[in-house]
Amino acid sequence: MSVRLRVVLAEDQGMVRGAFASLLELEPDVEVVASVEDGDAALAAVDAHGPDVLLTDIEMPRRSGLDVAAELHRRGSPTRVLIVTTFARSGYLRRAMEAGVLGYVLKDAPIGDLVAALRKVAAGERVVDPQLAVAAWDAVDPLTDRERDVLRLAGDGRPNSEIAATLHLADGTVRNYLSSAIAKLQARNRVEAAGRARERGWL
Secondary structure, three states: OOOOEEEEEEOOOHHHHHHHHHHHHOOOOEEEEEEEOOHHHHHHHHHHHOOOEEEEOOOOOOOOHHHHHHHHHHHOOOOEEEEEEOOOOHHHHHHHHHOOOOEEEEOOOOHHHHHHHHHHHHOOOOEEOHHHHHHOOOOOOOOOHHHHHHHHHHHOOOOHHHHHHHHOOOHHHHHHHHHHHHHHOOOOOHHHHHHHHHHOOOO
């Protein structure tokens, strides 16, 4: 009997998750060992099952698919990551590559393309939707890591004092980072800046 490709599936929409699981199980060489709905559960399932591939969405509760990929990369996990998403944002693709993600395809791709991508990623090959690959280099992320951290919290409605305490920064430093980010994004205020950054996949 041939070796089966073991997959953990992470997707917060139950209907989509169920459809993916059913379609993948039709493949003779694919086994879905766990199907979960948020980022924390995805990490736990990878730890428990040691799959060949984590097939994950980006936007999920608790941790995003990018957060999960980055944590697995930090740990040196042998599990490879394939992101399947509706978001064709250049910033997301760049962050995915930085997090060690090998595959990035869109949900509206034919199931045959998804399975082919899954097999390639399991073999250590990189698979990126061609349109995404071109778009990724059209917009350069101008934010520094610290500006991104501050802007993410500001976009959640946190006051400067809380942002400063969370990131262990001085209030004045937080103001400087916010001013810089707002200027770079040509926004009128912190909320608009955070919104623009999120739209472009930079947060």
